[in-house]
Amino acid sequence: MSSEKYRLSSVTNAMRILNIFKINKNKELSVTDIASQTNVPKSTAHRLITTLRKEGFLSQNPRTGKYRLGLALLTLGGVISVHKEIYREAFPYVEQLVRKIDETCHICLLEEQHVVYYYRVHRKAPEHLVTQEGRKSPVHCTSEGLLLLAFQESSYQERVLSEPLYRFTRYTITDPEKIRSRLSTIAAEGVAISEGEYFEGYTSISVPIRDYSYNVVSSLTLVSQTNRLKQKQYSYYVKQLRLTAYEISEALGYYGNI
Incomplete structure (x- = not known):
């Protein structure tokens, strides 16, 4: 030939x-x-x-x-019907959450060694965020990336941590040992918070979404200006995210605890 x-x-x-x-x-x-x-x-x-x-x-x-x-097809402007079908029932829950807390929220998935913003709903007066659908962001300094990484096998975690970890801001943690400790805490508590590690002045909060197999398949993530979030305290937003993540997980066939 x-x-x-x-x-x-x-x-x-x-x-x-x-x-x-x-x-x-x-x-x-x-x-x-x-x-x-x-x-x-x-x-x-x-x-x-x-x-x-x-x-x-x-x-x-x-x-x-x-x-x-x-999810590379998303970056080409395509639509992955299989993912749309899986998460179709989740979209109204995210929209309802955003109306309630008036903060931009996302559903994020792990793609190789990056996190991908799969679905986003804006707050009423959205900031200019680099979290458009299909965009890939680093795992080690975003709450969505750390949350998803925390629930992966240790071999996968080590593969990510063995790569050079870029320092985006003065708050970015690049020490693999510190990140390992952090992942253990995130897995135990079921929430990840990244304050100014990817963009100074912005905080992201993420909680897990599980499917019928009880595995963490995606994250529900809020991204906002740090000062605005602190006016209500992080605990308020964590509670609201968890309630919505549980509703989404139930739609995916999960009936355990978040």
């Missing part, structure tokens, strides 16, 4: 891999599943999956090793 035909074949097979997730909505697939459904050799499927994952078009669940659609 010529190199040109080989490249075309690879592109075709990569598109076939992405398309099978239209049929298998809301499901994670193994390499064997994908190879079988696309009728390509397992070694070929594995190679293409690795490339698609590297580019963000597929995402691997660190707990199961299986794959789902990634």
